[in-house]
Amino acid sequence: MRDIVVSKLRKTFKSKGKEVVAVDNLSFYVTRGEIFGLLGANGAGKSTTINMLAGLVLQDSGTIKLLGKDPKKDWEFVKNRMNVSTAYFPLTDVLTIRQNLRVYAKLYNVKNAEKKIDELLEQFELTKLADKKVVTLSSGERTRTALCKGLINDPQLLFLDECTVGLDPDIAEKTRRIIKDYQKKTGCTILFTSHYMHEVEELCDRIAFMDEGKLLTIATAAQLKKQVKKHQVELTLEDGSDELKELLQEEGLTVLGGRDNMLVFEIDAKSDDVNTIVQRLVKLGLSLKDIHIRKPTLDDIFIHFARRKK
Amino acid sequence: MKLHRIKALLVKYFYISINRVDRLFDVVYWPILDVLLWGFASAFIEQVSDFNLLSMALGGVILWIFVWRSSQDIAVFVLEDFWSRNLYHLFSSPVKLSEHIVSIIIWGLVRAIVSFIFLSLISILLYQFNILTISPLFIAAAVALLLLFGWTMGIFITSFILRFGQRIQVLAWSVVWIIQPFSCIFYPLSALPPWAAAIAKVLPTTHVFEGLRSILFGTGQGNLLYAFGITIVLLVGVSFLLAQSFKAAKRKGMLARGGD
CATH class of the missing domain: 3.30.70.1150 (ACT-like. Chain A, domain 2)
Structure with missing residues (x-):
């Protein structure tokens, strides 16, 4: 079963009157239960790809299938079963961590929301900060808050876009363990981007390298190393x-x-x-x-x- | 549309309101200033002439709150999501644009009702003016019409914000005040020069306030049916515009950039 199928995806943006190709003829798939790494330098097209998969950016051409469905047609089915976490977009900053998580728990119609929130806060060591406004948190704390939000609905499909940026090594290691454990427990599919290669190697079953919007290669970490x-x-x-x-x-x-x-x-x-x-x-x-x-x-x-x- | 998602967004606006004093403050601060200003000015004019400006001015100020709140709240709450770069999380969740707008409309309505109650009480206490003594049927129709028009304006501004980003955020505060002079709140339509009267006649708000004068003094020329008709047409038009702007925002990647 393939949870993500991307076919001939293309996206261009206009910048100062010029057309910039962000993603070019991108095709790949991710099987159920796989942690798939998307790597590339800044501007390679990783985030644009995730944004298209998350329904935030419309592609110029190409098709996307998530959880076996066309997300444009079965939007409700797909979005209720997926989630996104990124270090670059904090949650509503005038709300406390708990208030933010309550809002998202309600949005995803999570049962036993308070219990779920408490579990996540404990897992990410945020219990003591639960009633602090997001605006007062450090970048690492915000990142962990975003991860809590990413797991609030027990997603079957999870997009993690540079989700460990700003975390100290100890918390980053714990975070990787939580992601791994969550994946093992639920069998969910994860699309993962990071600039920390050891993290990608530790977590990802397969890795795709992108450059200037194009896919260069897809392989396991071991296969990739043989390419050098x-x-x-x-x-x-x-x-x-x-x-x-x-x-x-x-x-x-x-x-x-x-x-x-x-x-x-x-x-x-x-x-x-x-x-x-x-x-x-x-x-x-x-x-x-x-x-x-x-x-x-x-x-x-x-x-x-x-x-x-x- | 799913009720639980609208409820979730209402909870979010409730939290924003209790966490930010300024969001509570603007429900009462500016409207009260308006009532004080127009109340005292009207009282003075009544002293030096026989003209009963008080009921017209205060009635106008209290009713205008519905246009003001309903239009500005839609645009400002959407802008707030831009400022906090929150559209990314919001629209990667199952939230639909229609649910987002409906929740803001409901929250704006709550805020407008709070403002209305405050202003009505202050008018009774300070000037012995009770807006509810004016035909309740007319007030109900006027409130409904002004709310609909306010939402139309709010959706119109939001469409532009989604299309062009935060650089045009000034519209959120200014558009409603551009319409005010042509809405004949504090003076009759007949007082306007021909070019301004031509604009005023098209606006549904003018017909509401002319209707108010018609009840108070028997001199207005408001046509509430026309006002409802044009408002509905405009509302349908701006809803279509909003859907197109949302698509354009997705094409430009604005939701994923935080609206920059």
Whole structure:
């Protein structure tokens, strides 16, 4: 069962008389119970995509199916079963956290609303702040309030747009755990965007990379990492980094940087270059102090995709 | 339309009103100033002439509150959602635009009734003027018509705010006052120069206040049937305009940008 099916979606905006393509011919699907990451640099089209899925922005062309329905036709069915949470749009700031959550609980016709609100406040450690106005909260507290609102109706479909921005590492970790637990408990489908790659790697089953509104690739984190063919090696000698530099150049390897007796260089992921280098260093009588091979992370993938065109 | 969603939005406006003193304040502050100003001015004119301005002026001020509140509340509550960038959450939820507008209309009506009660009591206490002694049937018809026209104006302004964003927010406060001089609240239609009278005759509000004068002095030329007819036509027109503006706002991505 596919809970999100996006087909040939296109959206343009006019900016200073010019047409700007925000989303271009975007197609993907998300299966039920999947946490799907949407990644890309600023302006890649992630938020516009979520806004179109949430019914806030009308697409120029293309189709969207949510929970197996056309949201334009079965709008009531879809919207009652989905929710959106973003760090960028606070709830009504003159209302307290509890008042805001009461309003949304009523909007979604939540049964036992007060109990649900208390549970969410406790989960996100907001109980003590429940009667504070949103305008007086820190950005992290507002973000957590937005997450409470996102879960108020136990959604089957959840859009989380940079929902952990501004959270301290401890709360961010707890938030990820709550999202994971909620997904496990309910089997809901989550579309997730974030600039924190470790978060995406931890949470998402599959990841889509977008650039300038276009979809570049969809894969699991492991598959994506394989797309980066180079590994970085950090090699430190007791002495003699000049010889090492020469040696690396002879081997045709790219030196990325370094300091004192340490050099960082790139090797082909499948090659035997490290072995060769170490053997040659021994022959030259240079003693190795430390060696560290850094495998690509999602950050590298992000940078790889972001810089690919440049 | 779903009742529970309208109730939810009414709860939201209730919370806004109790959390923000200024939203309670404007229900009584400006209307009371108007009653005091026109009451004292009318009392003075009655001292130096035989003309009974008091009932006309106070009747006008008290009835005008329905146009003022109903039009301004729609626009200002929508603007408030723009200011707090709340349209994002509101319209990603199951709320329909019609439910949003209906809830504001109901809340505006409550506020207008509160203002009306306040002003009526002050008029009785200070000037011994009781608006309810004027034909109750006429007052009921006038209130209904002025409310309908106020909502028409409010929806009209909201349509423009949705289409052009907050940069035209000044309309929320100003449009109703542009109409006031042509509505013949404090003077008869016959007192206007021909060009202004031509505009005034088209406005439904003029016919209400001419009707009031007709009851008080037997000199007005109001046509309430025409006023109802034109108001309904305008209301249908602006409702269509609002639906189009909402679509345009979605196309421009304004709901997701907070109306900037």
